[in-house]
Amino acid sequence: MAADNRYQQGLVSIITPVFKAEKMIEQTIRSVQAQTYKDWEMLLIDDCSPDHSGEIIQKMAETDARIKYHRLPHNSGAAVARNTAIEHAQGAYLAFLDSDDLWTPTKLERQLDFMAEKGCAFSYTRIQMIDGEGNILKRDIPIPLKTDYKRLLRQTVIATSTVVINRQLTGDFSMPLRRGGQDYATWLQLLRNTDSAYGLDECLTSYRTGGQSLSSNKFKSIEQVYAIQTEDEHIGKIPAFLNTLCFCFYAFKKHFL
Numbered sequence: 001m002a003a004d005n006r007y008q009q010g011l012v013s014i015i016t017p018v019f020k021a022e023k024m025i026e027q028t029i030r031s032v033q034a035q036t037y038k039d040w041e042m043l044l045i046d047d048c049s050p051d052h053s054g055e056i057i058q059k060m061a062e063t064d065a066r067i068k069y070h071r072l073p074h075n076s077g078a079a080v081a082r083n084t085a086i087e088h089a090q091g092a093y094l095a096f097l098d099s100d101d102l103w104t105p106t107k108l109e110r111q112l113d114f115m116a117e118k119g120c121a122f123s124y125t126r127i128q129m130i131d132g133e134g135n136i137l138k139r140d141i142p143i144p145l146k147t148d149y150k151r152l153l154r155q156t157v158i159a160t161s162t163v164v165i166n167r168q169l170t171g172d173f174s175m176p177l178r179r180g181g182q183d184y185a186t187w188l189q190l191l192r193n194t195d196s197a198y199g200l201d202e203c204l205t206s207y208r209t210g211g212q213s214l215s216s217n218k219f220k221s222i223e224q225v226y227a228i229q230t231e232d233e234h235i236g237k238i239p240a241f242l243n244t245l246c247f248c249f250y251a252f253k254k255h256f257l
Helices: 025-033 053-061 078-088 107-118 149-154 182-193 218-232 237-256
Strands: 008-018 040-046 067-071 091-096 122-130 136-141 164-166 197-208
Touching (some): 008 025, 025 040, 025 053, 040 078, 053 067, 067 078, 078 182, 107 122, 107 164, 107 197, 122 182, 136 197, 182 197, 218 237
Parallel strands (some): 122 197
Antiparallel strands (some): 122 136, 122 164
């Protein structure tokens, strides 16, 4: 696919939906500000959060113009929030970061170098799981080094806060308007048209469980996985059921074994 030159080369647009994030959002933003790769913008979309999340973000934006805050007119869900950020994003690269997850300082630098070496449009990394206090619950979870559409139907391998996409190579996209599971539906959508997603075998993201993370606790989203496969991907009910069973197994293994 030909490169799309409408976007700013080298700029990473970080997509962060915000809802009830006041306890963690400053720490999440600080992890972005600590990046060794400095050419980024962080688009934080407030989905009418009833707490002080917006005030915290706006105060931080006063001293860092790369932090960009937008509040939706009414609560619309993560898909709308993320799509709003994507529409305003100026970067050739899109990175996704949930409002309570954290990046290591070299995350963007290492991942962009990796994508350049591979010549790939879609990448992800290892994670470690932490609790609300930042204590490590599970360290350095293994990932496959390559994931295609068929594999993603059966296995939970891509954590949202690790994803970086070069949309000069993928072309424009938006997330399906689902209240839950829109990240998984998007990765499937992209892998229909992209050869594979590539895994950087380094732990560069801390994924917080038990909080407001939009991608946490996969067991609550099993029905969504089945619905996405049958409704969005038009897969038959029996193969989708078998895929979902496999998905459950790998989710359990990832989180508990």
